Amino acid sequence: MNVTTPAGLDDLRVIGDIGGTHARFALAQRGAYSHLQRVDVAKYDSLIEALKDYLAVLPSGLLPSVAVIDVAGPVRGDHVKMTNLAWSFSADDMKHRLGLKAFRVLNDFAAAASSIPYLPQADCFPIGPDISGVKGPIGVVGPGTGLGVGALVPNGDGWTLIPGEGGHVSLPPSSEIEDRILVILRKRFGHASAERALSGVGLVNLYHALCEIDGVAAAPFTPADVTDHAIRGTDPLCVKAFAHFCEMLGTVAGDLALTLGASGGIYIAGGILLRFKEAFAASGFRTRFESKGRFRDWLQTVPTRLILEESPALLGLANVPIEVGV
Numbered sequence: 001m002n003v004t005t006p007a008g009l010d011d012l013r014v015i016g017d018i019g020g021t022h023a024r025f026a027l028a029q030r031g032a033y034s035h036l037q038r039v040d041v042a043k044y045d046s047l048i049e050a051l052k053d054y055l056a057v058l059p060s061g062l063l064p065s066v067a068v069i070d071v072a073g074p075v076r077g078d079h080v081k082m083t084n085l086a087w088s089f090s091a092d093d094m095k096h097r098l099g100l101k102a103f104r105v106l107n108d109f110a111a112a113a114s115s116i117p118y119l120p121q122a123d124c125f126p127i128g129p130d131i132s133g134v135k136g137p138i139g140v141v142g143p144g145t146g147l148g149v150g151a152l153v154p155n156g157d158g159w160t161l162i163p164g165e166g167g168h169v170s171l172p173p174s175s176e177i178e179d180r181i182l183v184i185l186r187k188r189f190g191h192a193s194a195e196r197a198l199s200g201v202g203l204v205n206l207y208h209a210l211c212e213i214d215g216v217a218a219a220p221f222t223p224a225d226v227t228d229h230a231i232r233g234t235d236p237l238c239v240k241a242f243a244h245f246c247e248m249l250g251t252v253a254g255d256l257a258l259t260l261g262a263s264g265g266i267y268i269a270g271g272i273l274l275r276f277k278e279a280f281a282a283s284g285f286r287t288r289f290e291s292k293g294r295f296r297d298w299l300q301t302v303p304t305r306l307i308l309e310e311s312p313a314l315l316g317l318a319n320v321p322i323e324v325g326v
């Protein structure tokens, strides 16, 4: 007989947040997690190798019976393929090979969104006015290796999770210079998605486009070089690239708020901006977020917050329900 435990929070679960650059593994039970380990995904050819290495060094007696994993990419059915990493797997096959009772896979920004109700206030840094007491749908957007987008919609006492691929919406330019940036990115990529500008590589794409517009040779900068020069003010085109990055993110976040009717707020996640919270708060992000013509008044009531937790998805994975067959 197949009995199901609706939440499955009592089972010791191994959780994993698999990004395009790092994977973070931990153990979770009753909504809290411990034994966090971050690994470089480039060191492994597959998820099972990385997961087995993590499980092998756990203290004896800690044997998870279920797994809840998120990946950067769409999750449709049993076979999962990541967008920015050459890993693919079958959830059912993983369950059997690891001898687990259940193996659930979510999109990484669905996992990040599901953490919002559990995030301590200290981990939410207001960008713009500190608006509290809001209710309603919540959006999450996060530049990292790619651009992740997810949402939570209130449903009775709980939430419905909306995974999507909002990082691949078309890039919305909102000024003459951004129109020119868009033309350059479209020539290069065909479809110029938001992710082409709003990610680690996107920062470099913006810098290159600005060099082309100014007719100067681009230096071989990494994303970290671009932000380093921007924050220290040592390269004017890096300063501009970071400014456009924040403003374009404001446009995308405002679009998400309007599309969802996100009166509960828009949260910014991802590994890039939490390194620069003051510079981000001082940027044109919030002004751009509110610049939506007749909807400015409404957007002024919507909070925008930077998540300071490095991997909010883990908190989401520790709390999502999982059906455990016994």
Ligand SMILES: Nc1ncnc2c1ncn2[C@@H]1O[C@H](COP(=O)(O)OP(=O)(O)OP(=O)(O)O)[C@@H](O)[C@H]1O
Residues within 6 Å of the ligand: 018, 019, 020, 021, 022, 023, 143, 144, 145, 146, 199, 200, 201, 203, 223, 224, 225, 227, 228, 270, 271, 272, 275
């Ligand atoms: N200081 C920095 N400034 C700008 N971009 C950076 C910086 N450090 C890393 N990045 C870029 O951020 C992206 C994500 O790297 P990060 O180290 O945040 O990994 P992560 O948190 O595991 O993200 P993901 O889950 O997307 O893999 C990469 O494209 C990387 O080049």
